[in-house]
Amino acid sequence: MDKKYSASLLIIGNEILSGRTQDTNTQWIGKKLAERGIHLVEVRVVPDIEDEIVFAVNALRKKASYLFTTGGIGPTHDDITTESVAKAIGVPVVMSEDARLALLSHYKREEDLTPARLKMAQIPEGAVLVPNPVSGAPGYRIENVYVMAGVPLIMQSMLDHILPELSEDAPILSNTVTCDLPESAIAMQLAEIQKEYPMIEIGSYPHFRAGELGLSVVLRSTNNLALHEATQKVVLCLESLGGKAQAVSIQSKI
Amino acid sequence: MDKKYSASLLIIGNEILSGRTQDTNTQWIGKKLAERGIHLVEVRVVPDIEDEIVFAVNALRKKASYLFTTGGIGPTHDDITTESVAKAIGVPVVMSEDARLALLSHYKREEDLTPARLKMAQIPEGAVLVPNPVSGAPGYRIENVYVMAGVPLIMQSMLDHILPELSEDAPILSNTVTCDLPESAIAMQLAEIQKEYPMIEIGSYPHFRAGELGLSVVLRSTNNLALHEATQKVVLCLESLGGKAQAVSIQSKI
Numbered sequence A, B: 001m002d003k004k005y006s007a008s009l010l011i012i013g014n015e016i017l018s019g020r021t022q023d024t025n026t027q028w029i030g031k032k033l034a035e036r037g038i039h040l041v042e043v044r045v046v047p048d049i050e051d052e053i054v055f056a057v058n059a060l061r062k063k064a065s066y067l068f069t070t071g072g073i074g075p076t077h078d079d080i081t082t083e084s085v086a087k088a089i090g091v092p093v094v095m096s097e098d099a100r101l102a103l104l105s106h107y108k109r110e111e112d113l114t115p116a117r118l119k120m121a122q123i124p125e126g127a128v129l130v131p132n133p134v135s136g137a138p139g140y141r142i143e144n145v146y147v148m149a150g151v152p153l154i155m156q157s158m159l160d161h162i163l164p165e166l167s168e169d170a171p172i173l174s175n176t177v178t179c180d181l182p183e184s185a186i187a188m189q190l191a192e193i194q195k196e197y198p199m200i201e202i203g204s205y206p207h208f209r210a211g212e213l214g215l216s217v218v219l220r221s222t223n224n225l226a227l228h229e230a231t232q233k234v235v236l237c238l239e240s241l242g243g244k245a246q247a248v249s250i251q252s253k254i
Helices: A025-035 A050-063 A081-089 A097-107 A115-121 A152-165 A183-196 A224-240 B025-035 B050-063 B081-089 B097-107 B115-121 B152-165 B183-196 B224-240
Strands: A005-012 A038-046 A066-070 A093-095 A122-124 A128-130 A139-142 A145-148 A173-179 A201-209 A212-221 A246-250 B005-012 B038-046 B066-070 B093-095 B122-124 B128-130 B139-142 B145-148 B173-179 B201-209 B212-221 B246-250
Touching (some): A005 A025, A005 A050, A025 A038, A025 A152, A038 A050, A050 A066, A050 A081, A081 A093, A081 A139, A093 A097, A097 A115, A097 A128, A115 A122, A115 B183, A122 A139, A128 A145, A128 A152, A145 A152, A212 A224, A224 A246, B005 B025, B005 B050, B038 B050, B050 B081, B093 B097, B097 B115, B097 B128, B115 B122, B128 B152, B173 B224, B183 B212, B183 B224, B224 B246
Parallel strands (some): A005 A038, B005 B066, B066 B145
Antiparallel strands (some): A093 A122, A139 A145, A173 A212, A173 A246, A201 A212, B093 B122, B128 B139, B139 B145, B173 B212, B173 B246, B201 B212
16 A cells, blocks of 8 residues: 555553553554554553663654654653753753643732642643643644643544644545455465555454454545445355445545 | 563454454453562554564564563464464474464364364474463464464463463562652652652652542562552652552561
8 A cells, every 4th residue: 555654653551561550542543544544653661761761752753654652651750751851852851831821820920830740740841732721731742743642532622633733645534345255264365455456455364253254355545436436346255155245434535 | 570481472464453453462461470579561453464573573582581572373364363473483383283273172173173273283393382262273382482463352361371371570660659749849859769669669640530530659679578568658758748648558577
């Protein structure tokens, strides 16, 4: 599949690795980016350790048009994303007057801007703020790195603000065909269709629902016409193999 | 925190990156490993592209005592985990008679072992099988790399088989204290407690529940006594700050 714009995602937080918290930000971000034609090409989850964050930021920001990070921008000792991102980029962390004013507008009184809260107004030098309408403390962009909160509700509001400023390509459309055949019954024919349509990403995913093994064939592309054609071929192929094919969630319309 | 045994996880699959599928394997694996005292230190999600998988396998297997992979071991064209892992390790892919027999026992008849299905009996040379009681096609271990299916139910049954053969350390215990204070109100005091107990991993996680901002302080350690002490200090600290502290999910007992 043609990949004009790409993104990587770095999830920062011990709570995801320990299994305490179920990450849902990956799915949300992956979907929102696909709508803008931006492919999520890699995700990493690392602990709250500076060296690990610095290494991952530098690997992932080189790998894609954009790097998004989530988590670690709060006021506590384990929130070390800002220092780590600044170190990776090679700039100092400075107090941002705009970020301080954003916090003041949230907390209302000067005396409520305690040292812990003011930590959230410190950002890498040269960073541009991303507003946080939920809890005041802003995210920011520096170079191609977007630093966002980890709490899903806050991350989502930050992403809504960021999306319009990203480069846009034709949206990645996705068609899904389910059937009652086992994966192994369709493998050869599916590989043939994939060969015929290299601009389409074809995946097959077995699943259990209510104890029954089923199969979803997912086709993704920015090319509407080719996607429509290939989807029809998949449906015919599944039916010719004796399967009950059901086209669900079809985004390509011609 | 003392980290005697560690693990990394590689999730292979376009469906996670596109947002089509919500990954739940990370949380499951993170929890199961913690019970055995094994720390999950990094997770990566990569697409079904050989070079990406080879690179990630080699980075992650060097980084931890064990590397687990999920996804990409089925019969279709997008299942390229085995070739990629073999390439990363530097061994050929060979037909495994034991794997063939496992498939035969699942599919019953020799004539049902189609070329697509026999693909699932091909494993890296020297790999040791991990049985798949759900759908026949086995996982395997080669060196310190455990290759598992991506479908959660199958992954879980494979992991149950693998866990007893992993090195075991004291389980990582976890205590959680929730309160109604904002994170910024407790940041300084929590940092002090963290300094006093370097063997304990202390994290603080704000959350919204029913529209109310709340806070969970999570303490993790293999040292039961220190964990118990530090948790009591956190509770006292939160109460001294005027918070309503509630100790929930306490694993450390003395």
